[in-house]
Amino acid sequence: MSDLELDAIDLRILSALQSDGRLTNQELADQVGLSPSPCLRRVRRLEKDGYIRTYRAVLDRDSVGLGLTIFVDIKMVKHSRENAAALRDALIAMPEVVACHMVSGNADFIAEIVVSDLKTYERFLTDQLLTLPMIGDIRSSFSLTRVKSDGALPLTHLKRELAGEKVRELLKHRS
Template sequence: MSLHLDSIDLKILRILQQDADVSNVELAERIGLSPSPCLRRVRILEEAGVIKRRVTLLDAEVLGLAVSVFVSVQLERQSRERLGEFEAEIRKRPEVVECYLMTGESDYLLRVVVPDLHAYERFLKDSLTRIPSVANIRSSFALKQVAYSTALPLGHLA
């Protein structure tokens, strides 16, 4: 699907990426449109799938989720069945906030968020190591979050 995004659409997306809770009236004012055409553009972006959904971002540390772990997982075999089985099991785990199928040495890269090392150990023992196709697990603990953004770079569309 080819969707043409003009400069007004890009302004809308930039603003909504920073504050999805902005009112339509304020959004329209900030981009220089009246509310009705602004709302129409937002709805078109939603219907086209450009805007997938709107969420509230929570502060993990404030909520006691201070440990962020990047986990490389290697499977015994990369058959379609094994990949599907692994992905289905991973989707059930709320600790896994991101999961990517990778190229290179590991088959998957996970980002796991837990309150402490004991919780991560339980996740490993009770969940990850029990998935039949898992052959190797390597964990790297994040010491500090240097940069984090949910906003996508849109410069290439301008």
């Protein structure tokens, strides 16, 4: 499915569900201006087509005892497809790694890690990360204050594309 196959109602559904994934179908239908049956069909299509990947609760890190967030820049000892894949797989398997990106620049990967305290991070670093043979260098940055996390994806670019497509359609029918 391409971006242009989304219409204004699809975008309203996606925005509403990003704000509150626990909306009932009736509440969602009311918010987006549909009756419940067509609304449910659209949600199912958005799920099937991969626009909606999953539903989950976002937990408060401090409340569950994971008050320390560390961003770790990781450089590989030797660049190769195999090393990158092995490191990616190892990082994915670690529950403390809540987000990870392969990046360009000074690091090869940046991992966001959550743990309870500094002592726990020290154990994680020495017992798990530093034991990986493909890692050449690690730099840790500790989060002092979380300013924004778990934000909804901005969909304004899709709205602009949709508006542009409508204008093109109107112009096409005028000629």
